Every structure is written in structure tokens, then in C-alpha cells.
Amino acid sequence: MNRYSVIEKKIPREIVLLKGRPCAWGKCSFCDYIDDNSTNEELNHNTNIEVLKNITGKYGVIEVINSGNIFELPKDTLVLIKDIIIKKNIHTLFFEAHWIYRKRVQSMRDYFGINCIVKTGLESFNKKFREQILVKGFSYKNIEEIKMYFDSVCLMPGIKGQTQKMIKQDIKLAMSNFKHFTVNVFIKNTTNIEPDPVLIKWFQDNYKWLDDEKKCDVLWINTDFGVGN
Numbered sequence: 425m426n427r428y429s430v431i432e433k434k435i436p437r438e439i440v441l442l443k444g445r446p447c448a449w450g451k452c453s454f455c456d457y458i459d460d461n462s463t464n465e466e467l468n469h470n471t472n473i474e475v476l477k478n479i480t481g482k483y484g485v486i487e488v489i490n491s492g493n494i495f496e497l498p499k500d501t502l503v504l505i506k507d508i509i510i511k512k513n514i515h516t517l518f519f520e521a522h523w524i525y526r527k528r529v530q531s532m533r534d535y536f537g538i539n540c541i542v543k544t545g546l547e548s549f550n551k552k553f554r555e556q557i558l559v560k561g562f563s564y565k566n567i568e569e570i571k572m573y574f575d576s577v578c579l580m581p582g583i584k585g586q587t588q589k590m591i592k593q594d595i596k597l598a599m600s601n602f603k604h605f606t607v608n609v610f611i612k613n614t615t616n617i618e619p620d621p622v623l624i625k626w627f628q629d630n631y632k633w634l635d636d637e638k639k640c641d642v643l644w645i646n647t648d649f650g651v652g653n
């Protein structure tokens with residue numbers, strides 16, 4: 425498992441894949457990331473110490489991910505990240521949290537005390553698809569409410585049951601409402617959720633321009649950030 429990488433494009437940054445407790449939401453139908461979680465805080469932290477040693481601060485920007493939410497990292501790991509931020513002159517931190525943690529996001533921003541770009545795995549703005557098929561657990565009233573807590577949404581095109589219309593709308597809304605967003609094309613995994621190869625081909629043909637869109641990170645395959653396996 426590769427846990428450290430450097431993203432050179434768009435917003436250059438170092439990225440680390442850390443280990444934490446199981447995701448508190450844990451219900452998304454397409455999710456099989458949980459294999460990397462552990463309830464052993466010591467094991468998690470010891471792994472994280474080794475991974476975080478790689479950070480050089482070369483771009484002043486880091487992204488911290490785990491197979492869940494930043495709130496599930498050991499406290500000692502959060503202390504270590506803050507220490508690295510100070511020692512390596514990090515000015516911007518990307519991290520991720522699910523909607524259930526929205527009211528705690530500000531406390532995490534305050535804790536780190538630097539510019540934070542907080543991502544959330546919305547996957548789609550289409551409520552029916554998102555909640556009935558993907559079981560994401562987002563209950564926002566309007567997009568302004570998401571923006572109250574989060575800076576960036578992650579979208580997931582290419583799933584059976586999605587349509588071109590939904591994806592067009594997702595990209596349009598992300599482009600017009602957020603200063604940053606991520607597109608993670610769905611890849612077959614161990615769950616029952618199936619990719620739609622025709623839809624994926626259509627997306628690749630029509631949205632190649634996202635490669636040049638500065639505020640969008642596109643993962644055409646889910647290891648494009650260089651971490652994971």
C-alpha cells in the first residue's frame with residue numbers, strides 16, 4: 425500500500441493516506457475502503473508516524489486522507505500533523521469529512537489554524553440517486569448549506585443507474601458553486617455497485633477538458649493521486 429505521494433498538477437501538494445478508526449457513517453453502498461481501518465489506535469498512530477515522516481513541505485500544501493474522515497484519526501496523529509504544519513511551514517491543508525461531522529468541521533479548522541480546504545464525498549447532487557442507490561446520508565436543504573461547512577465536493581460518475589443528465593448537472597453545479605472539486609470515476613470494487621462502461625466512455629469523451637480545469641482534480645482511476653492500491 426502506497427501511503428505517500430506528491431500531486432504535481434493544479435494545486436501541487438503532498439498527500440498522505442493515513443490509518444484511522446472505521447468510518448462513523450459506514451453505510452455508503454459502493455464503499456469498500458474499510459479494510460484499511462483499525463480500532464487499534466496504537467497501530468494506527470504508529471503507521472501514521474512513519475507515513476508523515478515523508479512530508480518535506482516542498483509546496484507548503486498537504487492533503488491528509490484516511491479511509492474515512494479526519495475525525496477518526498488518533499488524537500496523537502492530529503497533534504503530529506499540527507506539529508509538522510508548524511515545522512515545515514505548511515500554509516494549506518486539505519482534509520475530508522462526511523456530512524455527519526459538518527458541525528465539527530469549524531473546530532478542526534480552528535485547531536490547525538491555517539487555510540483548510542475541506543472536502544466532502546457528496547458523489548452526486550441528485551438526491552434520489554445519491555440517497556437511494558449510494559446511501560450517502562446527506563440531508564442538506566440547498567447547496568448554500570453544504571457551502572457553510574465545506575469548500576470542496578467529490579463527485580463519482582460512472583455508476584449503473586446514473587444518467588448523462590445527472591452527471592452534466594453535477595459538474596455544472598460543482599463548477600459554479602465550489603472553489604475546488606474532485607471527480608473520481610467509479611471503478612469496479614468488491615461491493616454490489618456496478619460501473620456503467622458506456623457512461624464512463626461517454627464521460628471520458630466529453631469531460632477530458634476537466635484535465636485543464638484548475639479547480640478540479642480528476643481521478644480517471646482511483647489511484648491517480650498515487651496513494652492506495
Ligand code: SF4
Nearest residue numbers: 447450451452455492
Ligand atoms: S463516508 Fe466515505 S468511508 Fe464512510 S462509508 Fe461513505 S464512502 Fe466509505
